Amino acid sequence: MSVNTSRVQVQFWGTRGSLARPGRNTLRYGGDTSCVQVTSPKGSLVVIDCGTGAHDLGRSMLAEARGPLRGSILFSHTHWDHIQGFPFFAPVFVPGGHWDIYGPAGLSQSLRDTLAGQMEHIYFPVTLDELGASILFHDLVEGSFEIDDIRITTRYLNHPALTLGYRLEMGSACVVYACDHEPHSRLPGQKAQMHELDRRHSEFLANADLVIHDAQFTDKEYANHKGWGHSPVEYVSEIGQLAGVKRMALSHHDPGRTDVALDQIVESIRSDLKEKESPMHLFAAADGQVIELDVSSATTPKISRGKFSTTPATAPAVKDSSVLMGVSDAGLALVLMEAARVEGVRTNHALDAPSTVRMAKSARPGLILLEDQPAGIDGLSVCRSLRSEQDLHLKQVPVVMVADRERAAEGMAAGVTQWLITPFSVQYARAQIQAWLWRSACRWIRAALPADEEKRLAALRGLSILDTQSEERFDRITRVAAAVGDVPIALVSLVDHDRQWFKSCHGLSVTETSRELSFCGHVVLTRAPVIVPDTLLDDRFADNPLVTGEPRVRFYAGFPIFYTDGSCLGTLCLIDTRPRQFPAATLQRFEDLASLVQQELNSSPQQTAA
Known part of the structure; x- marks a missing residue:
């Protein structure tokens, strides 16, 4: 497959779930188990899962190769249908090649041990140690890391085996792979409010250009398969719409599902999307199918930023x-x-x-x-x-x-x-x-949602202040706060559903971060000031990417800002890159400044009109 350096290319080599089922009833969508190839704009190669589709992928790569190959393999988990093609992936047999292999860290067995197990001589004629290519193994937990020009974020999925989903960001393009995954809480045909952990899953998919998602069952079938670790297609459609996904690829097709039956399911879901006037394009992934994403026009993803390794040192x-x-x-x-x-x-x-x-x-x-x-x-x-x-x-x-x-x-x-x-x-x-x-x-705790979250968000959005231009009445307060504390950064932070947005930024060039990274989310939860003299000594924040990476927060002080109905909308916060301690009198001055922000917020033109 030729590489267009202005685009991300995704090719499906295996889309069947649980068991390979080649045959005349699966000719169009394919019978090979999970395997996806992603090629970045700079030509970096990532293979996600090595089901039986890895055999044809490997042969194709060798046919086009002009020398030893190098690349990376991401295993979502080590159930057999996701690893059984690895011993038949030809490039790892070629001397001079180099492969980095990533997968979820286990407590009792490493990724390397698991892959080596299926290649013991009793099962396979070549052991893992006898492969010709150089192979490095990386055990992963939740977090982020980089492979060349690809930034990868990992998230645990809901499956009977420890399983990771992968979010790949390349420039402005984003691809998410989420196989195998089951809803955290769902009744057949459920239309009720989504579970918080499913909402967190939607944040992992947020604004992706392409999501490849487990969709093994229908809602009707799921009633008899709860706990199997797979999703009904109706849930996949709902979660994709909630997340603002551009293209949703249904994958991990049930081994008993014929091409005709899969067509009928896709048509039914598309009819529902059309009725809802949803812009999301949904399709069933097929072996051999190629998707290209234009980096220059792709949706900018919103998820955790900042660099930190997911390879566990813990x-x-x-x-x-x-x-x-x-x-x-x-x-x-x-x-x-x-x-x-x-x-x-x-x-x-x-x-x-x-x-x-x-x-x-x-x-x-x-x-x-x-x-x-x-x-x-x-x-x-x-x-x-x-x-x-x-x-x-x-x-x-x-x-x-x-x-x-x-x-x-x-x-x-x-x-x-x-x-x-x-x-x-x-x-x-x-x-x-x-x-x-x-x-x-991991010493990084995401703040839980407050009990009044829906009321709080309604109040915040009712102000119509999000994503508005900076205003001197707020900027003046952050300048004074920074001067009083002698700190480089002071912010007026408003905590939205999946982000914290800064109405005023003193000393910081960005205007928002993911809520997942937010210190201010802890203030919203407790409705009280949160003072962190040294982030490296606090288990809530020590491994937060804003601490381990830019802007390298060492001190944080956040003071709540309330709406007239009592909802906590955000904070006035102060940040330093060195540990700090302030006397009670200075902390009181910061609270006074937060009160001024609160007065301005509640007397805004939008609030007066309301």
């Missing part, structure tokens, strides 16, 4: 971490204990609420699993108790609630991190435990 800390289970149900405890045991994770087991709280204080676990059952432990009450403690660790440790149904609003108010809905398999529990332990090892 493996020893994760392996030393423990899991606390507050579970009285013997059957449930057995499943969770087995999931932790297989991963080699140390566990502590409490049988009642008082023991759970006591052990959380003494053992300082990396993850807490709580049942929420009327006849057992009242998990929400335990979670509220832990979050009310002065110990910062207990306020921040991930708490996963295990129950037969989700109580989202009550859980958010209690401080629940995530819900794990029964029934589930040992394999699914393993994946969830791994993901949360890796997340907790």
